[in-house]
Amino acid sequence: MTNPAQNPANNAITGNFTIQATLPNGKTMNISGYVYDGESIESVNDRVDLFHDILDRQRVRSEIPELEAKRDQTVAALTQMRDVLTNLQERKAKGEKLMSQDKQTLQNLEMSVKHAQENIEKGEKAIAEAKIKAGLTK
Numbered sequence: 698m699t700n701p702a703q704n705p706a707n708n709a710i711t712g713n714f715t716i717q718a719t720l721p722n723g724k725t726m727n728i729s730g731y732v733y734d735g736e737s738i739e740s741v742n743d744r745v746d747l748f749h750d751i752l753d754r755q756r757v758r759s760e761i762p763e764l765e766a767k768r769d770q771t772v773a774a775l776t777q778m779r780d781v782l783t784n785l786q787e788r789k790a791k792g793e794k795l796m797s798q799d800k801q802t803l804q805n806l807e808m809s810v811k812h813a814q815e816n817i818e819k820g821e822k823a824i825a826e827a828k829i830k831a832g833l834t835k
Contacts, residue, residue: 708733714745718752720759726752758831761824768820775813782806 712732719725728748732741785803789795795803828834 708735710734711736714741716745716748716752718756720756721763722759724759726755728752754831757827758833761827761831761833764820764824764827768817768824771813771816771820775810775817778806778810778813782810 710731711734713729714732715727715729717725717727728751730744730748782803785795785799785806788799789803825834
């Protein structure tokens, strides 16, 4: 790394670099830097690594609204599935004869509800991990 007392910006520019990231929301982010005359490879690598960390944090941060929206859609779908399931279970409990399609729906919904609950839990975990990784919570 360069000597901290020596400002590389006082040296001639011998090259440049750009790091680009495409974020999940369709936006792109670019970070550019220069390579200075006499600058060590370690110094350049340190700055490039820092810029990668910045872009990685921004990418994760921009994923959070998408993760939350996906979770919210699953919660809404789960609510609808539970309503239909409750209706079919009540009809069955009253001794009402269910059509074969209703029986199949009842069987499928029981599994779908369980699967949706698991997806919601996974979504909550992914959101929490993304917020920690982005430095939004501890």
